[in-house]
Amino acid sequence: MHTSLIGLLSKRRSVLSKNLSTPGPNKEQLNTILDIAARVPDHRKLEPWRFIVIEGENRKRLGLKFSQIKQKQCELSADQIKAEQNRYTYAPTVIVVVFSPVEHKTPVFEQLLSCGAVCQHINLASLALNFNSQWVTNWCSFDKEAQKELGLKPNESIAGFFHIGTAECTPKDRNRPDLKDKVAYYQS
Template identity: 30%
Template sequence: MQALDLLLNRSSQPRLQDPAPTGESLDNIMQAALRAPDHMSLKPWRFIVCQGKGLKRLGEVFELAAINTDMSEKDIERASQLPLRAPMLIVAICHHKEHDKVPWIEQVASTACAVHAMQMAAVAQGFSGIWRTGSYAQNEEVKKALNVAEQDEIMGFLYLGSPVTQPLPKPVPDPSQFFEFWSE
């Protein structure tokens, strides 16, 4: 797949199935994350790859968090199933490192670039994915279970697998709505 085609046709796929990336494909995805823009080479990220029993373990974390934060019965029942929506899920964590030249927000942006790079690397190899956040990304119980420090952020959950359906065409936005030019 050509890089420009990949970027211009980026689309999330919420319905994913086996197989998930493995071997060289998974290594390429991880290496793509580690090539994200990174001021001062701080590597302000940490990733947890969940598959198989790891997905169930994360589901248990979500369920316990739902119970301990008094979520609705429906949310509690659904919590353990959320990670099972794909055969692989990568938890992306911005692991902030104190640095006088690299503020917290820049480290968050770097981690976000790493997540985007992983999704694009997956698509380039014939897989698909969707980057989700939701209430569990901000849940203190989840953060505690995943050893996320107070100054760190769960950037989201990257679900990866093979697409169930082909993506529908997306409308092409008008760049003039978002870009202005200062030419003179």
Template identity: 35%
Template sequence: MAEAIKPSAALALLLHRQSCGALAEPAPRDETLRLIMQAALRVPDHQHLRPYKFIIAERDGLDRLGAIMQRAAIATDKPDDVVRRAPGMPRRAPMVIIVVASPKPHDVVPVFDQQLTAGCAVMAMQMAAQALGFGGIWRSGWFMYDRGLHRDLNLSDEEQIVGFLYVGTPQRELPPPPVAVDAERYMVWL
């Protein structure tokens, strides 16, 4: 039997990744935020197209984002409770980073590949935030697909939100991650 290999700090971070929805100030700022963004810029990106953009909402920007979300909820006839909750949704964290796939015309790299790159950026930022002592949660939902919301954020018809990364300081100790799932259940060998 082979000797067990101790996981490195990076592997331990990946194996203990957890979303944290209970977030408060402080959010990452200055050099810490730049490090998180640098992690996003290092994701797999065929042909180095950088097919993404990041819209950062904090402080008053969270209220502006909430107003945009409320307008989208009203415009799409969402139930009254959704319309009422929408303005406060961004305030669940001190910072929301809206990650947008912004595909570039390319003969080799299809739009879907470029959207996957933007999705990888969300994961990289969440992992970097956690490594730096912050918490985060990648939120999605119908807002991601609402074209009116996209227009209010000045996105083009070709651009697509791939996630809302809520970031801040965890307000509670997270329980240990669940016991490892048997990876073999999800593997198929050819």
């Protein structure tokens, strides 16, 4: 048994993007995270997902663009504008997972499940490299103009933004489901 892996998985926690800071993954570590993300169960090998990496100054630029999009739609307070502008400035690396379904006999539902596996592999690979992360969708994932800014095609959608960095403080644990409410044993 890989006791260290079980230990890692059984203590896994997300860290709020606002509580993430440097260091983040270097180029080699980022490639490892992306390699592992792409190593998921994928029925008929359709690869219905792709990645967009946001780093450095581009994090600030994307926040500015998104805050402009939001301000066209809503009246925002100065604090809200600042929060939108700073959305991607905390964690040093942000990976966008794009769900890119393929026209195929394999149901879109299965393709979406494969994409979900990609997403959690990003969290787990980050953790295994001693980083912390958070899977976030927020309004930006569902906004057509925001999607266009990121170059999505009409059939694509955003599965999540993965903020990856180092936790400023260790998060408290979260209540987890009671397995007796979740597990049934089939008996015929």
